[in-house]
Amino acid sequence: MLKLFSSSGGADWLVVFLGNPGPKFAGTRHNVGFMAAEKCEKATGASIRRARFKALTDTVRVGEASVLLMKPQTFMNLSGDAVGPAARFYHIPPERVIVVSDDVSLPLGKLRVRTKGSAGGHNGLKSIIAALGTEGFPRVKVGVGAPPHPDYDMADWVLSTFKNQDAADMDAAVSRAWDAVESYIRFGPEKTMDKFN
Structure with missing residues (x-):
């Protein structure tokens, strides 16, 4: 059977885990995409370490699909460059x-x-929308909660880390985020949204 969108090099899907590179950003709210990438590596045996496209990458199979995994190394607001x-x-x-x-x-x-969907104020998504020329790409959003009060600086909030129970809850959430990605590729959007939303 002829595969629609067969690709040069064999990647059928691209999964992008958003975050900021470097140890000072590890574990911050803005880096839950990178945390989900770690769960993906554990689940699949992937090693997202090959430097390509201004990102770290690896390729895995999900069902019949070849999936390029990517952690952009551009900083969040330039993710589209990768x-x-x-x-x-x-x-x-x-x-x-x-x-x-x-x-x-x-x-x-x-x-x-x-x-x-729109970028919703997320600079990483805004950059990807500009790079792809469309808002028509799927996303798995992981809730990190709103700042504790309206005067709290949003940049400070997204660069803060998770504490205590929040850290445990986030660990479970990023595992489910990879499960949702895998489900989307295997079973499509409707079944995945029914199960994970």
């Missing part, structure tokens, strides 16, 4: 580019799977 070239090189259409990111509008640990 995603755009990779999607073009492998001829991966936007509807097969899944982005895992933090979301301050969701309660801590809550997942939301979407097939498309």
Whole structure:
């Protein structure tokens, strides 16, 4: 059977785990995408360490699909500089580019799977929308909670770390985020949204 969107080099899907590179950002709210990448590595045996497209990458099989895993190393607001070239090189259409990111509008640990949408104030998503030329790519958003009061600086909030029970809840949430990505690839958006939203 002829495969739609067969790609040069064999990647059918691109999964982008958003975060900021470097030890000072490890474990922060803005880096839940990178935390989900660690869960993906444990679940699949992947090693997301090959430097390509201004990112660290690896390729795994999910069911019948070949999936390029990516952790952009560009800093959050330039994530599209990694995603755009990779999607073009492998001829991966936007509807097969899944982005895992933090979301301050969701309660801590809550997942939301979407097939498309606006950036919602997220600079990483904004950069990817610009690079792909569309809002029509799926995302798995991981709730990191809103700042504790309206005067709290948003940049300080997303660069803060999880404490105590929040850290345990987030550990479970990022595991579920990878499960949601895998489900999306295997079973499609409807079943995945029914299960994880």
